[in-house]
Amino acid sequence: MHRLAVNKSFAFSVEPGTIWLNNPSLIHNISPDDNFSLRIILPTTFIADSYVSSGPSFACGFFCAGAVATCDDYIFSIFLVSAYSMGDVVVSYWESPEVVWSANRDHPVKENASVQLTEHGDLVLFDADGTMVWSTHTTDKSVAGMNLTSIGNLVLLNHENMELWRSFDHPTDTLVTGQILQEGQKLMARTSLANWASGKFYLTIQPDGMYAFAGTDTPLAYYRSPTGGTVTTNRSAYIALKNGSLQVCTYFRDTESPDYQIQLPRDNYGLVFVRLDFDGHLRLYQRPNTSWVSSDVFDITDPCAYPLACGEYGICSNAQCSCPDAAIGQSGLFEVIDPRELNRGCLPLGSLSCDSARKPRMISLPNITQFNGVYNWTTSEERCKLSCLNDCSCKASFFQYYNTSTGFCFLVSDIFSMISVKDGSYSRNFSSLVFLKVKGATHNFVLSKGKTAIVSAVGSSTFVALVIVAVLVVLRRKRVEPSEDEDIIDQLPGLPTRFSFLELKSATGDFSKVIGKGGSGSVFEGHICDKQVAVKKLDSINQGTKEFLAEVQTIGSINHIHLVRLIGFCVEKSHRLLVYEYMPNGSLDKWIFRKHQTTPLDWKTRLRVITDVAKGLAYLHSDCRQTIAHLDIKPQNILLDEQFAAKVADFGLAKLIDHEQSSVMTRLRGTPGYLAPEWLTSVINEKVDVYSFGIVIMEILCGRSNLDYSQPEESPHLVSVLQDKAKTDQQMDLIDPRSTDMQYHLEEVSHMMNLAVWCLQVDSRRRPSMTEAVKILDGAMDVETELDLDLVNIELMVANRAVHGKIAETLQIDSVLSEPR
Structure with missing residues (x-):
């Protein structure tokens, strides 16, 4: 049992003008045995007059998102806790509070950060240095107060107790009982157990069902609920967590109708919350006594079908995990993150670089596929491999073919688990392989006995001359520093494909066919790997290489069906070119x-x-x-x-x-x-x-x-x-x-x-x-x-x-x- 420093005069609803500082003056846990640290500004309820257990309840405050012993990072959040009171002291048996909502978890705050409910009705989070980290943007003087409801909804109210802002409308990774996830909203998993920032998995609702996606640059669906709705103009959908089930509903105007329900396993202690965890699993969390227990919600029966079944770079086969080295019988390329937990994945040995002097290479793994068989363009096996090798952001390319030399290719910048198709659970009417990008090979010149005789036959003067030339070349290379452009490019991960000026000159037929002109340059039709593209040659450059590449990096990371896709770029001396997908019907x-x-x-x-x-x-x-x-x-x-x-x-x-x-x-x-x-x-x-x-x-x-x-x-x-x-x-x-x-x-x-x-x-x-x-x-x-x-x-x-x-x-x-x- 843990004692809390507590002022029994705290209020459950607060008025505009209130400020809370993130320091020990707030209600906080003080036991040295705790593996967590939190500071409460607003509980839902504590029973303060007698020894009565209140069971799990919600509280709002600062939760330590870093090392507990010397916590440097806090997130403003809502969490589930359990507490009861005995006399004037609030006592807790919180072995593990559970965070169900947070405000800008990508930017943790420090000691003496503040939360303010301003006189203008805006709830604002400031870091200790005064930087605004998050706000409700409710600059409405009709805001009369803030409250935390018994079901964990932080709300701003007017004088008539009407809700002007709700945390339920801004979910993070969790859905609690009574909360609804509507179209356009997401549950976004965090990066890892230790990293609270937004990760690579998200759950969303679409008119025809509930989807889970993996990836940031090119999200791929790894789960879809049974079809309930249809994509029509007057039909929308939402997820509701209630009555012991996760309900996916669609409605037509004002008429609601549940399409189907995912029944969740539960005991008499009831349903608490579901959370999209960092590994891509949607889990139901319940608390039968003093510990949380979880169970999977997705009806995915194949353990290899989860994107992180074997961690990044891991290969899943019959629910067993291994590293790519084992698949090709070669060591020194990858290492297991934790030999005791093979499902945590593998790490490539050596860093990847786009520097031509340290250019990576591709290794081929046969009979390997991924969790989502989306292959987005047709090409040859060799071009599929080279397309990834020449793309700085690409880490692997998957190739699938049906007894022909041409097949389907898909490039990935987010590496998840891979799946072996040897185990019989996957269709064998196709062949598949993956090309993985690894560090470049070290060239060791070893001569056989036969070749030694040839070398010895070379005249000594010629041999000495060759050695001198080789030494001079090496010394010259050491003196030549990498260009500024190369240094900058190496420092910016996630760039789209980089092309040379000569490649784009050839692809456009020496810039022969103009298809458009803009304020900053002309657009030319081109072909790259049999794919039609639009190449824009920028004329006037009023920014440096670093700024240009930063914008390329930002726009290159955007991927949406209704945004023109940036395929690649060129930056060489004064040349600046951009490569886009081709739009045959031109501008509106x-x-x-x-x-x-x-x-x-x-x-x-x-x-x-x-x-x-x-x-x-x-x-x-x-x-x-x-x-x-x-x-x-x-x-x-x-x-x-x-x-x-x-x-x-x-x-x-x-x-x-x-x-x-x-x-x-x-x-x-x-x-x-x-x-x-x-x-x-x-x-x-x-x-x-x-x-x-x-x-x-x-x-x-x-x-x-x-x-x-x-x-x-x-x-x-x-x-x-x-x-x-x-x-x-x-x-x-x-x-x-x-x-x-x-x-x-x-x-x-x-x-x-x-x-x-x-x-x-x-x-x-x-x-x-x-x-x-x-x-x-x-x-x-x-x-x-x-x-x-x-x-x-x-x-x-x-x-x-x-x-x-x-x-x-x-x-x-x-x-x-x-x-x-």
């Missing part, structure tokens, strides 16, 4: 503006483009490690593939924003006609993209540009015309007159125009998030009806005209990273 402006149109797009295609762009932006804003504000959303930066699926392009002006920041200050950047009003203050956030998205919706619906000075004098500015029409309920007069198809879908067109008006609110706080916009487009949410119809900011109009009038110094462009137009 060529299909919607009348001066370009040949055949107007039908309504179904226009709606699909709007939805695709919304999903791409929602990913940038919500699903990346940092919020990525694009800052230049316009039809020219929206590209169309052969099926007219839309992808957002051109991240040259993008700005990274920490999820905990409400706004950032930056210089004016963007394109006239798409600039949100808050650019006048230079203080912006991702909502500027929402405004630009509203402009693009209107341009798609109306078939004209927002700023079009070829229009009659009274209507060069589309948003101004929309404002006037909306006030008299005549906005439908604006739809593209060339599209007869849209006349048959006026209700849907009106719905989209209302969404555009919501996105165009002058006050950025009144605009929807892109996640909300996606829900509206999927039919899971309605458009806000109480909207301000004064959409035009006069000062912004003046600024737009100034920029449009060639006053170039008004528009600052901080970056050159630009995608094909």
